[in-house]
Every structure is written in structure tokens, then in C-alpha cells.
Amino acid sequence: MAQPEVKLQQDKLSCSICLDLMKDPATIPCGHSYCLACIGSYWDTAEESPSCPQCRQRFSPRPVLVRSSVLAELVEEKRKRMKRKSGPQAAPDEPNQDVLCDFCSEEEQKAVKSCLQCLVSFCEQHLQPHFSISALKKHKLVEPSRQLEDSVCPLHSEVMKIFCRTDQSCICYLCLMDEHKGHQTLSAAAEMSNKQKELAARRQDVQRRIQGREQEVEKLQQVEKDIHRSADEALRNAEKIFTAVKQQIRSRQESEVNKVKKLQEALEEEIRDLRRRAAMVEELQQTSDHIRFLQNYGSLDRLGEASDPTRIDGQPESFRRDAEGTVSELRDKLEELLTEDWSPVPPTGTDVKVLVPQAEPQTREEFLQYACPLTLDLRTAHKWVSYKCPRKAYFYIINDVPVDHPDKFSCWPQILCCESLTGRCYWEVEWEMLYFSWEGFLAVSYKDISRKDEESAFGNNKKSWALQCYDESYEIRHNSIRTPVSGPISSRIGVYLDHSAGVLSFYSISDNNMILLHRVQTTFTRPLCPGFGLYRGASVQICDLWSV
Numbered sequence: 401m402a403q404p405e406v407k408l409q410q411d412k413l414s415c416s417i418c419l420d421l422m423k424d425p426a427t428i429p430c431g432h433s434y435c436l437a438c439i440g441s442y443w444d445t446a447e448e449s450p451s452c453p454q455c456r457q458r459f460s461p462r463p464v465l466v467r468s469s470v471l472a473e474l475v476e477e478k479r480k481r482m483k484r485k486s487g488p489q490a491a492p493d494e495p496n497q498d499v500l501c502d503f504c505s506e507e508e509q510k511a512v513k514s515c516l517q518c519l520v521s522f523c524e525q526h527l528q529p530h531f532s533i534s535a536l537k538k539h540k541l542v543e544p545s546r547q548l549e550d551s552v553c554p555l556h557s558e559v560m561k562i563f564c565r566t567d568q569s570c571i572c573y574l575c576l577m578d579e580h581k582g583h584q585t586l587s588a589a590a591e592m593s594n595k596q597k598e599l600a601a602r603r604q605d606v607q608r609r610i611q612g613r614e615q616e617v618e619k620l621q622q623v624e625k626d627i628h629r630s631a632d633e634a635l636r637n638a639e640k641i642f643t644a645v646k647q648q649i650r651s652r653q654e655s656e657v658n659k660v661k662k663l664q665e666a667l668e669e670e671i672r673d674l675r676r677r678a679a680m681v682e683e684l685q686q687t688s689d690h691i692r693f694l695q696n697y698g699s700l701d702r703l704g705e706a707s708d709p710t711r712i713d714g715q716p717e718s719f720r721r722d723a724e725g726t727v728s729e730l731r732d733k734l735e736e737l738l739t740e741d742w743s744p745v746p747p748t749g750t751d752v753k754v755l756v757p758q759a760e761p762q763t764r765e766e767f768l769q770y771a772c773p774l775t776l777d778l779r780t781a782h783k784w785v786s787y788k789c790p791r792k793a794y795f796y797i798i799n800d801v802p803v804d805h806p807d808k809f810s811c812w813p814q815i816l817c818c819e820s821l822t823g824r825c826y827w828e829v830e831w832e833m834l835y836f837s838w839e840g841f842l843a844v845s846y847k848d849i850s851r852k853d854e855e856s857a858f859g860n861n862k863k864s865w866a867l868q869c870y871d872e873s874y875e876i877r878h879n880s881i882r883t884p885v886s887g888p889i890s891s892r893i894g895v896y897l898d899h900s901a902g903v904l905s906f907y908s909i910s911d912n913n914m915i916l917l918h919r920v921q922t923t924f925t926r927p928l929c930p931g932f933g934l935y936r937g938a939s940v941q942i943c944d945l946w947s948v
Contacts, residue, residue, distance in 0.1 A: 413475050416454055417442055419554050421478060425471035430457045433471055440465070454555065499544035501526055511544040516559055516691075519548045542689045551691040555579075560691055563591040568698065570691055588690040595697050599685045606678045613667045613674070620664045627656050760896070760903065761826075764914050767896060767907075770826040771945035772819070774930055780816040780851075782809040785934055812857045813934050817942075820847060820927035822899045827930065828909060828943040831869060831891045840940060841866045841877075841933030842893055844904060846926050855880075858933050865920055866933070867906045869893065874906075876918050887917040892943070899924050 415422045417438040424436040430452045434442075443450040443462060451458045499511040501523035511521035515530065517539040522530070530536040551570075553560050558572035566583035576585060631653035680696075687693050761767045809815070821844075831840060843858035843866035850856040850863075859866035859877025867885070868875040874885035887908050894907035894914060904920040932940050 413471070413478050414549070414554070416554055422471065422475050425468045425475060426465040427468050427471070428452060428465065429459055429463055430455055433468065436465060436467055499546055513541045514543070514545045514548055516540040516542060516548070516551055516689075519552060519559070521545070521548070543687075545689060545692065547692060550695060551689075561588055562586070563588045563694055565591070570694055588694060592690045592693045595693070596685060599681055603678060603681050603685075606674050606681065610671055610674050610678070613671050617664055617667050617671075620660050620667070624657055624660045624664075627653060627660065760898065760905070764894075764909075764912055767826045767894065767914070768945055770824045770896070772821065772825045772827060774817045774819055774827055774942045776942070777807070777816050777818045779805050779807045780809060780814075780931075782811075782813040782815065784813040785809075785815045806851070808851060809856060810852050811854060814841070814843075814856075814858060814931060815934075816845065816847075816929050816931040820929055821897055822927050824899070825897045826894065826945070828892060828894045828945060829932070830941045830943055831893070832939045832941070833891075833937065839935040840869050840938040841931075842869065842895060842906065843867070843931040843933065844895075844897065844928040845931050847929050858931060864931070865904055865922075867893070867895075867918065868933075874917055876906075876920070878920070883918075885918045888915055893917075895930070897928065899928065 413421055413425075415425075415433075415435045415438050417434055420435075422433065422435045425433050426436040426439060427433045428439065432452050432454050434453070439453075442453060449458050449460050450462045499514070499521050500508040501511045502520045503526040504523060509523035509525070512524050513527055513530075514521040521544050527541075530539055530541065551560055552558065553572035553575060556572050556574040558574055560570040560572045560575075562571050562573065562576055562585050563569075564571050564575075564580045564583050564585050566585075567580065570588060571580050571585070576583075631650075635650075684693060684696055761770070829842060841858045843864050845858060845864035848863065849861065855861045858864045859868065859882075860880050862879050864878070866877045868877055872889060874887060874889075876883040876885055885906075888910065890908040890910050892909040894909050896905040896907070897903070902921055902923045904922075906917045906919075907914045908917055934940065
């Protein structure tokens with residue numbers, strides 16, 4: 401008597417619309433039952449006359465439905481039984497939770513097998529008929545599972561033994577004759593066999609990624625050690641000068657270490673996620689339940705695919721160079737601080753200010769709040785840079801700049817502005833092309849940049865940062881290191897400087913839209929002066945933003 405009762409619960413007490421146990425069950429004239437709210441909503445959205453979602457029988461006029469008390473009692477008993485079997489903290493997907501025998505009426509025993517044909521779990525005693533009765537010997541027995549209902553087609557209440565490759569779903573033989581007619585199908589067992597062959601390769605790939613991330617964590621740890629070593633060495637020398645230098649070094653040290661730690665924490669979190677995925681792959685590889693295997697297989701593709709903004713993208717060699725560059729830059733900055741001519745009397749009282757970086761503007765209107773007026777300094781212009789007005793310069797062979805002025809550039813066609821900038825500043829320039837192609841530099845530089853040797857070119861030394869603009873591309877230069885930059889080509893370029901935060905950003909401007917080309921993050925030790933380099937028939941004009 402237990403078997404018909406279980407089948408009744410499995411087949412009749414679930415609503416085929418919401419696929420859950422029925423709430424306020426109602427029976428329509430054709431004999432099928434649904435949740436009162438589900439069938440009402442289904443008919444409300446139907447374009448034609450009301451019909452049964454399963455047998456498609458139509459009704460006219462629309463039937464008046466009422467709650468079925470008998471079915472409601474059966475559903476309530478089913479819910480109580482499920483709650484008693486699962487327990488207050490039971491999770492249906494946890495493999496360690498015991499599955500109880502569906503036939504034990506008094507003292508429920510632990511199930512040893514589940515039958516995919518009967519959709520019932522059996523203890524040792526109640527499983528015996530499946531070994532002695534000929535008809536039951538053909539049934540498929542699997543490890544005990546709480547998810548037997550997932551093996552039944554929600555539309556036809558038949559066991560799903562077929563896999564539809566067209567729709568990537570498990571179906572029953574009735575689905576094959578109707579909704580999936582003409583689709584590419586095969587048995588669930590055959591599809592499981594095919595997918596299992598892919599699991600070995602997937603598992604090796606996960607292990608390879610774990611090893612790669614662990615190696616990157618080790619490199620980050622070494623980078624952290626290098627930063628500490630460089631900072632400590634600089635501190636021993638800085639303490640001989642004055643206390644203010646020590647505070648600045650510690651601030652830079654903490655900033656660099658925090659960056660490394662954030663990357664390290666992100667990688668360790670990804671490693672933990674990959675280990676969880678490896679465990680899922682191993683568990684899935686060992687299951688013998690066809691339907692559960694195929695239903696859980698698709699979830700593997702959704703795990704671990706989201707891109708994390710702090711990922712290193714699997715390029716350890718590139719990251720090693722970047723990390724070494726960070727350490728080298730830190731060391732150079734510390735040496736630069738220690739080799740400068742410091743005042744013999746350290747600042748005291750209110751002369752020492754702690755500058756806290758602020759949030760960078762997001763819209764062009766916000767950037768314009770920091771617009772600063774700039775004027776070109778004729779005294780610094782190379783002999784091939786022509787000066788027509790205070791804000792516009794040309795590449796021109798003839799120039800009236802005195803050849804003996806000490807501030808002029810003698811090796812490269814460059815010019816500086818008069819202003820020395822600190823704080824937050826923003827300016828825009830407009831490039832013009834006199835010939836078919838052009839080349840120019842937007843730069844910021846310390847005032848004491850060399851004027852005479854080969855290293856006086858913007859970006860070829862430690863004292864300047866430059867965006868080189870071609871007619872078809874961009875390039876960032878600093879200390880003779882060139883970095884290609886991708887972005888839309890525009891004749892109008894915006895430059896944002898946050899001196900205290902060490903931020904220098906370049907933007908492509910078009911139709912009042914700003915697109916970030918490159919952001920430099922470093923430490924500026926002195927005021928910066930905007931400058932321009934002009935080549936191959938280019939001209940540049942400083943835009944009037946402060947009167948807008």
C-alpha cells in the first residue's frame with residue numbers, strides 16, 4: 401500500500417505550473433489540479449479561451465474554481481513528512497545528510513538505495529523485492545537521494561531518461577514526441593559518459609590555475625619583502641636628515657604594501673573558489689545518478705567565470721616586470737628624496753601639513769571646477785617653436801627667442817608654461833595639423849629639467865611625464881620607458897593633476913565626452929610645470945576653460 405501512496409504524492413501533489421507543492425489546490429473540469437493562484441494567473445494571461453496546461457482541453461465559459469479540501473489535507477501531510485525527514489537544518493544538496501526509507505512507517509530506517517523507476521528510497525529490508533521479483537530487477541538503483549522528484553518530467557510525470565542536446569535539458573519519451581520533436585537527442589547515460597570524459601581535462605585546468613595563482617602569491621610576497629627592504633634602507637639614511645622625510649617615506653611604503661596585499665588577498669580568494677570548484681568537479685565525477693549529473697553539470701560553466709577587477713589575468717611574467725618596476729620606482733623616489741637639497745632647519749608647527757587624497761572628478765563639469773589658466777613661457781621655447789600668442793605655439797623653423805637664454809631648450813623643440821602647479825588642476829589643449837601627419841607631446845615637468853642634453857626630451861628622464869600624441873596612436877613616456885596607450889584619437893586632450901595624491905590623468909575629449917586614456921600614479925616631490933613638444937608641423941593651443 402505504501403508504493404501507490406508515494407506515487408500519489410509524487411505525481412499529484414505538485415503544481416505543473418510553479419513545479420512546487422500545491423498551495424490552495426483546485427481541480428479544473430478535466431480532472432487536473434493546480435494551485436488556485438497559478439491556474440488563475442495562467443488563465444488571466446491567456447489570449448484565447450481558458451484551457452488546461454497539461455491536456456489542452458478548453459473550457460467555455462471560464463470555470464469557477466474553489467479550494468479542494470481533500471487535496472489540501474494531502475499536501476499538508478506531504479509537507480509535514482518532508483519536514484520531518486529533512487530536519488530543521490537539513491539541506492537537500494548536502495551529500496552527508498541521511499536519506500530515510502519511504503516505506504518505514506514507525507521507526508524510519510536509513511535508506512541504502514533509491515529507485516529511479518519507483519521514485520522511492522529503500523532501507524535494507526524494503527529493498528529486497530528488487531532483488532527477488534523479476535519485474536523489479538530491471539529497475540535502476542542508485543545511491544540514496546533526496547532529489548528523486550527532479551528525475552520526473554514536470555509536464556508528463558514520466559521518468560526522464562533522455563537528454564536533448566538541442567535544448568541542453570533532460571526530457572522523457574513523451575517530450576520527445578511533442579516539444580522536442582526533431583531535436584538532437586540521446587540517452588542520459590550516453591550523455592553522462594561523454595561529459596565525464598571532459599571532467600578530467602577540466603580538473604587539470606583548475607589545478608593548473610590554482611598552481612599559477614599560488615606562484616603569483618609567492619611573487620607578491622617577495623615584492624612585499626622588497627618594498628620593506630627598500631623602505632627600511634631609505635629610512636636609515638633619511639633619519640640622518642630630519643623627521644619629515646621619514647614620515648613621507650612611511651606613507652609611501654604603506655601605500656605600496658596595501659596595493660600588494662589587496663592583490664594577494666584577491667588571489668587567495670580566487671584560490672579558495674577554485675578549490676571549491678575542484679571539489680564539486682570531483683564529487684560530480686563520482687556520481688552514478690544520470691539525471692543529477694546532467695542537471696548539475698551545467699552549473700560548472702557558471703562558476704568562477706566572473707571577472708574580478710583585481711585579477712592579474714594569468715600573466716606572471718608581465719606581472720613580475722610590473723612588480724619589479726614598482727619596487728624600482730619606490731627605490732628611485734626614495735633616493736631622489738634623500739639627494740635633494742633640504743633646508744637645514746626642519747619645518748615645525750603648522751608648517752607641516754598632512755594632505756589626504758580626494759575623490760577624482762567624474763564628469764567634465766566637475767573637472768572644469770579645477771580649470772587653471774596657463775600661459776606659455778617664451779624664454780623656454782626651442783628655436784623651432786614659434787610663439788604667436790600667450791596660449792598658442794607652432795612648430796616653425798624661425799624663432800625670435802634669444803639663443804643665449806639659459807632657460808630655453810636647445811636640443812628638442814619644446815616649451816614650458818610659466819605656472820608651477822600644486823593641488824588639483826585641470827587644463828585642455830587643442831592640437832592642429834599643418835601637414836598630413838603630426839606628432840606632439842603633452843607633459844608635466846619639474847622646473848629644473850635639463851635644457852641641453854639628449855635626456856632633456858619630455859619623458860626621457862625622471863623629472864617629466866609625457867603623453868606622446870601621433871596622428872593615429874598614443875604613448876606614455878617616463879624615465880625613457882614607453883608604454884603604448886589605446887583610446888579614441890582626438891584633437892582635444894584634457895589633463896588632470898592631483899599633486900598631493902600623485903595622480904596625473906590624460907583624457908580624450910569629444911562632444912563634451914571624456915574618455916580616460918591613461919592614469920599615472922606616483923609621488924610628486926615638487927611643483928609641476930605643464931609643457932609641450934612640437935614635431936612634424938603640429939601646433940598646440942591652450943583652451944580657455946576658466947572663463948566658461
